[in-house]
Amino acid sequence: MLKHTFCHIPGVGTKTEKRLWNSGILDWNSPLGSFKLRKKAEGTFQSTIEESRRSFELRDPGYFGSTLPPKESWRLFSDFRDDVAYIDIETNGYVGPHGYITAISLYDGKRVRYYIKGENLDDFKEDIFDYKLLVTYNGKCFDIPFIESHMGIKLPHAHIDLRYTLRDLGFKGGLKGCEKLIGIDRGELKGVDGYFAVLLWRDYRRNKNPKALETLLAYNIQDVVNLEPLMIKAHNLKLMLTP
């Protein structure tokens, strides 16, 4: 899909991109011919295409991540699927100086890794750089800034925030709501939500209850594993809607 993308070029929006496609200019190798671009796009078109080719060859989604309109970030998925990390965090429920991360789950489509405060949380700082593309739900507003400010790292990865892609497709109501609409079942963890995860952590810390931590992790892992079918569904629906 990326090689057919033009809307990351300054001065080209999704409407102009559609006109390009309709004129038979379908990918980065198609000659522009007599297609009339607006001035701004005229000046940057060729250099942007060249940079796009380079970044594609180098398998660097970062360039596209920073230039694609967020609504269109789903286009990164199929070309960079091997470099994807689905991530989700749980916290102690506080924001600000008293807030901290209790658990992080990371799933790459094959294996799940999880990180727990007081055990191996810092390993995440290294492991996350095994990947180039992050997929989250509402991570742009919550998970990523929280990780960056509380772990003291910068995550320069390209990023697909499914919240906006799914919403654009008409799926609203939070992560659980979207799962329900798409038909993903949570099994016995149906009643667990973010706030319950906070309580589980307190139970684990205060009462040294290992069952509480176990449930917390199971919930966190389920969140992150469910992101994959959501991503695939969103990607395929978007693709169907693209001429």
Next chain:
DNA sequence: TACTCACATACTCTTTGCCT
């Protein structure tokens, strides 16, 4: 060249929704 029209993009401000 001068003008108008339609449309796309760009900009600004406000609102919305989501996370734990």
Next chain:
DNA sequence: AGGCAAAGAGTATGTGAGTA
């Protein structure tokens, strides 16, 4: 509750096409 990106609404600006 706190934080914040993106959507949405509204407006401004710029472009290209058409016409005379």
